[in-house]
Amino acid sequence: MNSVKVVYGELKITIRPINNHWWVDFYHNKKRIRRTTSLRVNEKNLKHIKNKIIPEIVSALTGNNQIEYFEKDLLLNDFSKQFFNVYKETVRAHVYKTRKRHYEIKVDPYFGKHILKEITPLELEEWQLKLLKKYKPQSVNKYRSVFFSIFDKALQNNLIKYNPFTRVKSPLTVKKKIVTLSKKEDEDIDPFTIKEIKEILSNANGNLYYVILFMFLTGIRPGELISLTWNDIDYEKKRIAVEKTTVYGKVGDVKTQSSVRYIDMVPQLETMLKELHNLTGNYENLFISHFKKPFYSHDILNKRFKALLKKINIKERTLYNLRHTFASHMISNIQNGIDILWVSKMLGHKDLSITLQIYAKYIKEDDDTRFTKLNKIGTIIGII
Structure with missing residues (x-):
């Protein structure tokens, strides 16, 4: 694998593959610092260096504790972990458990390894349509909801420019059929008589x-x-x-x-x-x-x-x-x-x-009641 250069302000750091291990190489106060991370050369460790090790180095050298992920390399899975760590403290335990499960089963297999900022509305629409072939719109809307919330949190943290779901129609409106008066609608709410x-x-x-x-x-x-x-x-x-x-x-x-x-x-x-x-x-x-x-x-x-x-x-x-x-x-x-x-x-x-x-x-009423109301309305209109 090739060397990778990253920049935090005026601090320029090069991540080099040497003897099958990742090294970091940079100058600070006119002195060259070259150290091994002891991590083997692979994509997973490279991501860990970018997202964890380098921010710690920058924080130690500059005192800046607001170091964030590299936006261009941040995977959905990485950000979702942060999202759920915070989300866990804001909702009841069973809500957290259910929505996290929705993410793990319905979102992660499709988008977990995608770069967060590169996920497009078209990809989301294709994902949504695929789910609609197997699940009801109401169920798909639940899966979409947790995904939407993750994007919203990323937007709040300036990691993306917009929430791509705002450009994708809700599954509740996709292929929604008009029900005629002669047919009964398939209701989710099905009360007992x-x-x-x-x-x-x-x-x-x-x-x-x-x-x-x-x-x-x-x-x-x-x-x-x-x-x-x-x-x-x-x-x-x-x-x-x-x-x-x-x-x-x-x-x-x-x-x-x-x-x-x-x-x-x-x-x-x-x-x-x-x-x-x-x-x-x-x-x-x-x-x-x-x-x-x-x-x-x-x-x-x-x-x-x-x-x-x-x-x-x-x-x-x-x-x-x-x-x-x-x-x-x-x-x-x-x-x-x-x-x-x-x-x-x-x-x-x-x-x-x-x-x-x-x-x-x-809300129903018999015809006699309805006819009485219509006559009252006609009286109120009173132009003919």
């Missing part, structure tokens, strides 16, 4: 019965549910405090600030809670595993829920779908007096627009 809920409850037993009914009556998230304690229940004000969630045995903060909330206790829920109290009232948590301890995760409940659906021949969906079922059922009954703002607050959404974005399609 009231008939299905009744059948599920009639076949559920043990703590799973109470889990299903509680979620259907409140729209609470599974992780929030298994974190509830009896101290969170306020029978006098008919409300339940939601301010924590459990992920892999760790009880921590809920998803967002807006998720810190009170959920109202409808009559059916109050009756259920008093019944449940006879079973678990001597424990701190409402829901206890067969080990007589709080649930480590809601995964085991989800597994039991899916097994139940299979047993009674109902289309498989996750436990989380009970949250969607609560929301869609409530919103579809707006004409019967249900307040959509109340639904939004029960769900812990930041604002009403999020609720509408997800569940607006369930």
Whole structure:
């Protein structure tokens, strides 16, 4: 391999291959400094010298502690390690684990050894289209999201001139088909019907019965549910405090600030809670595993829920779908007096627009109601 010259300000350093080892050669204060790094000549060690050893040399000689990577040689993998080291401290453990896994499986095999600043929008578009042949747009959007965040962090650190993903259409808009009125759209949110809920409850037993009914009556998230304690229940004000969630045995903060909330206790829920109290009232948590301890995760409940659906021949969906079922059922009954703002607050959404974005399609009304509204609008227009 040939010698490589690098420059930090006025300090010019040559990396030379001598006797199959890399040496550094430079002048400082008019004196020549020539030392071996003891690293064998190969690309991996050359990159290590550029990104680690030389910045340390420069820092020692100049006192400059802000030495960065060489932009032209910085690989995506190198920067992603820095990115995830910082990212780990800013999000919950399971979010970090999931997004890092997305990077390792869906991004690294394609771009890990690419030079960061040389990755083009066209390459990203080809990668995205390849994934869309195998995965749903929503899944591809998740993989793209972590990749987008890495580029954004590189942009903030002046390592790239722009985020190339800003020039690539979202996978949610690629090949998006127009659904006609005569066809049903394939929905990701697939709520249970009231008939299905009744059948599920009639076949559920043990703590799973109470889990299903509680979620259907409140729209609470599974992780929030298994974190509830009896101290969170306020029978006098008919409300339940939601301010924590459990992920892999760790009880921590809920998803967002807006998720810190009170959920109202409808009559059916109050009756259920008093019944449940006879079973678990001597424990701190409402829901206890067969080990007589709080649930480590809601995964085991989800597994039991899916097994139940299979047993009674109902289309498989996750436990989380009970949250969607609560929301869609409530919103579809707006004409019967249900307040959509109340639904939004029960769900812990930041604002009403999020609720509408997800569940607006369930706002329905019969023809008589619609005709009455049209006549009122016609009266308001009043020009003919």
